[in-house]
Amino acid sequence: MSPQMRMITRASRLLSGVAARSEAFVIIVDPLKRFGAARTMASKVLNVDNLNPNVLKLEYAVRGPLVIRAAEIEKELQKGAQKPFKKVIWANIGDAQAMGQKPITFIRQVLACVSHPELIEKSDYPEDVKHRAQEILNGMGGKSCGAYTQSHGIELIRRRVAEYIERRDGHKANWQDIVLSGGASNAIKNVLQLFCKDVDGKPSGVMIPIPQYPLYSASLAEYGLQQCGYYLNEETNWGLDISELERSRDEYMKNVAVRAIVIINPGNPTGQVLTRENIESIIKFAHKHKLFIFADEVYQDNVYAEGSKFFSFKKVLTEMGAPYNTEVELASFMTVSKGYMGECGLRGGWMELVNMDPVVQANLYKAISAMLCPTTLGQTAVDCVARPPQPGEPSYELFIKEKTGVLDSLNKRAKMIADTFNNMEGFSCNTVQGAMYAFPQFQLPARAIEAAKAAGQAPDVYYVFKLLEETGICVVPGSGFGQRPGTYHFRTTILPQPALLQEMLDIFQNFHKKFTAEYSQGEKLSL
Structure with a gap:
């Protein structure tokens, strides 16, 4: 094996080792670029010269090297390497249970009974757990979670999701417009694919926020769609200014057919929660310009700041009345990976479609059918979230205690992390109103910027x-999400448990003081 191929193999092994610590779509390495491998595989039927160019484009927007290095360091520590620290603190991912959050008992008990039905008869689990598991099994082929389900998900669970939405919004939801999915990501990509067509000789484009969640930039590149970025306003706690939406659309419309807009609320990586008035103005903007709305609402349970409240786009759209509630097309997305659940690995989620053309919706369902079905255990978790234990049921008190405990703790950690960064010289951090992340801005001494340029790094x-x-x-640089030129950020999660988070913040403060002192000779660049 050539030295180049050994390096590629080593990278692949490292990737497999960090898969559990990374958001699946971002850990991608271009071996030709990163390891300098020569193009020696031209004799292969599929080689880098005839590979789908969209896949190559997708690779340029990732943040893999930092996470790969963190995994290398973790292995070095395990082998006894001497470093000025004893462990890697993974603050780069929105994976709650990887950071020590305990699963919700009700969800896990139902999952256990669904995957091993003998527990329904033989365990001492609460009766509502057993009843729920049996209901779900009755909707599965052969009453087994090992069987395929309907492509769009078990009907019983789709109906329960519709009921959840009705309770949340106070308005009717049609269960036939609900599609269960392998997490929200699969559903988002399924809808994005519908836009893969040039219009009036222009490539189709999708407006996405900057900073943004890299699923969108990666998926747009993969599908050959144009990324049309609009800046969130850091000065107003990452608010969304309609004037900026107009500016962005006008700019991109010169060469792109702008057809859709993505809104992430609560925000990732920025942690803001949109006001109802802001949502109304966005809907009016979308209606004015005939834009399809992607409402990424996976953090709807994660709202912390006083005065902040989650409003779904579906609710606001419905209450705005005609012509908005009949003409604006919307797909909203939810998952069991976030919230108080943190069940990332189960891959359970859903989307609701509003005002989609029936023929288009039928074709979307046809495309989804080709993927067979979402995971049955993921669907089971969705059912538990859509219809949690109710007052008077045996599991209710423990469920409420655990749910409240998780969200209260996240609330405290959100405040802890923003307060700490705001007390650090050269830092500013907006209030973490919701979601699971902070996106602080920091200043760098001129010599540090010069050193970065010399190293070939941002x-x-x-x-x-x-x-x-x-x-x-391990945090993620702001350039992995997008940021205004001349500003520097990083994204960190608020997910480390309180003691570890406090340890991380203490270490961080000491590092920044040392870093600033080391590079302080010379004038700081103003942002």
Whole structure:
């Protein structure tokens, strides 16, 4: 095996080792670029010269190297390497249970009974758990979670999702417009694919927020769609200004057929929660320009700041009345991976379609059918979220205690992390109103920026690599999400449990003081 191929094999092994610690779509490495491998595989039927160019484009927008290095460091520590820290602190991912959050008992008991039905008869689980598991099994072929389900999900669970939406919004939801999916990501990609067609000689484009969740930039590249970024306003706690939407659309419409807009609420990576008035203005903007709305609402349970409240786009759209409630097309997305559940690995989620053309919806369902069905255990978790234990049922008190405990703790951690960064010299951090992340801005000394350029790295990338190598803390540079030119950020989760989070923040403060002192000779660049 050539040295180049050995390096590629090594990278592949590292990737498999960090898969559980990474958001699946972002850990991608271009071996030709990263390891300098020569193009020696031209004799292969599929080679880099005839590979789908969209796949190659997708690789350029990732943040894989930092996470790969963190995994290398973790292995080095396990082998006894001497470093100024004892462990890697993974603050780069929105994976609650990987960071120590305990599963919700009711969900896990129902999952246990569905996967091993003998427990329905033989366990001492509460009766509502057993009844729920049997209901779900009755909707599965052969009453087994090992059987395929309907492609769009078990009808009973789709109906329960519709009931959940009705309770949440106070308005009717049609269960036939509900599609269960392998997490929200699969559903989002299924709808994005519908836009893969040029219009009036222009490529189709989708407006996405900057900063954004890299699922969108990666998926747009994969499908050959144009990314049309609009900036969130950091000065107004990452608010969404309609004037900025107009500016962005006008700019891109010169060369792109802008057909849809993505809204992430509560925000990732920015943690803002949109006001009802802001949502109304966005809907009016979408109606004015005939844009399809992608409402990414996976953090709807994660709202912390006083005065903040989650409003679904479906609710606001319905209450705005004609012509909006009959003409604006919308797909909203939810998952069991976030919220108080944190069941990322189960891959359970759903979408609701509103005002979609019936022929288009039929074709979407046809395409989804080709993927057979979402995971049955993921669907089971969706059922538990859509119809949680009710007052008077045996599991209710423990369920409420656990749910409240998780959300209260996240609330405290959200405040802890923003307060800490705001007390650090050269840092500013908006209130974490919701979701699971902070996206602080920081200043860098001129010499640090010069050192980054000499190393061939963006300044924020240089900073977070230094942070990783010297402290073991793994965060994600802001350039992985997009940021206004001349500003520097990183995304960190609020998910480390309180003691570990406090330890991380203490280490972070000491690192930043040391870093600033080391590079302080010379004038700081103003942002």
